[in-house]
Amino acid sequence: MKAQDDPARHSGADGPASALLLTGLHKAFGANVAVDHVELTVPQGSFFGLVGPNGAGKTTLLSMAVGLLRPDEGRSEVFGVDVWDGPVQGRALMGVLPDGLAMPERLTGRELLTFIGQLRGIEPAVLAERTQELLDVMELNDAETTLVVDYSTGMRKKIGLATALLHGPRLLVLDEPFEAVDPVSAAALKAILVRFVESGGSVVLSSHVMALVEQLCDTVAVMVNGRVVAAGPLAEVRGEQTLEQAFVRLVGGDEHAVRGLSWLAS
Template sequence: MPADQLPALDLRGLWRRFGQKVAVAGIDLVVPSGSFYGLVGPNGAGKTTTLSMATGLLQPDFGTVLVHGQDLWSHPLEVKRMLGVLPDGVRLFDRLTGEQLITYAGLLHGLDRETVATRAHDLLVALDLDKDAQTLVVEYSAGMTKKVALACAMVHAPRLLVLDEPFEAVDPVSAANIRDILASYVASGGTVIVSSHVMDLVQRMCDHVAVIAGGHVLAAGTVDDVRGEASLEDRFVQLVGGRVSGEGLAWLRTSSG
């Protein structure tokens, strides 16, 4: 298959156990190049573990990860150059300023200082962090921290962005700006994978989606194929189950006196 037709990400038979708990149980997933791919699932479904294995942060017990046709674990340096990663619970060097942190990330990826300076400025402006460029990251709000971490993931212009809950704690205006940036990135040939709990966001933003629960892929494909005639949220609940009634909370609806 020609290189430009290879999937951006191809997960084959991924397994990962933590002690007695199987977190991921044989996941297969193909993410087409140039897609905006959503990964949805309940808490504890295995999304973060899957993304950690897909980006080289966690080694699978079994299985293969191919990024644009290259085996991640056979060629980790080459493959990681193609990846931009926003991990869950990101830990940053928060005694650096926002500008210093993005600069550091760019230099780690081998960019020259002039290129890094230009890109850091562009990212700070695009993410509305330019007024806080000289502020220490330790003083950033949760949303600002998420945005500067996203900038660090994008500074080297990766071919594939893997973002774990990128909109968590981000205000609506910033979230809209980030969606526009990511949509432009995909339109120019990049690929984005996002995990999110917000079904409406995934439904509006993504063209492909996978539903994961219990360490398995329950459904995957285009958003229209997966949701069928229902909303994505209704289809998700149908696939995952677990809805409970509030009958045991009758006291909440009982007026006193």
């Protein structure tokens, strides 16, 4: 199991090239250290899961990684491009679905994709073709006249993923993409992400749902209190246990300890 401070993980000399390389990322809000000098490598072609309890710093880390939040220290590189030194080139390589993504809600799904595509400078004919394909794949054609404000949670996640895929990124960074999503929508999203990786893309997915990460991801990192305490191939991190059992051990919890509440016993 490779720890956070293992320098071999960042050299790229003994493993696949990185899709995302985080070096010494650090962020504090006053006296609260949200992300503590994190070092992390996401190999190209991997389905990478970032797991941790609520408040572990996952969202802050990913926000700095994709250029939404400036770090106090450290670097984030996407396929070798520094996200902060080369923001246009770096962000063109990524599709991002932040947690709680805000979208123009008085547009239909087609109008939203068209608007985003125009902002990205996609040729009109290419944009129209991609928009139709994404609406088909996301099964949103039946909501052709529905405004985004009236979308269900699952539909919002789908259209958010569609905006992230529209420009043909090489890396997807998704923060809690399955939270509050119904099983049918979740199944569709999973199939799209698996297909993206199989076609050569890379995915970083954050979640606190261990079963989901274990089902989808081949590589994982466990984050606790702003630090990465374990990272590597899924089988290596979990060992002979399930990922949930390994996670509980790594964060110092006791899955069988339920103390107090004696008044609940009849």
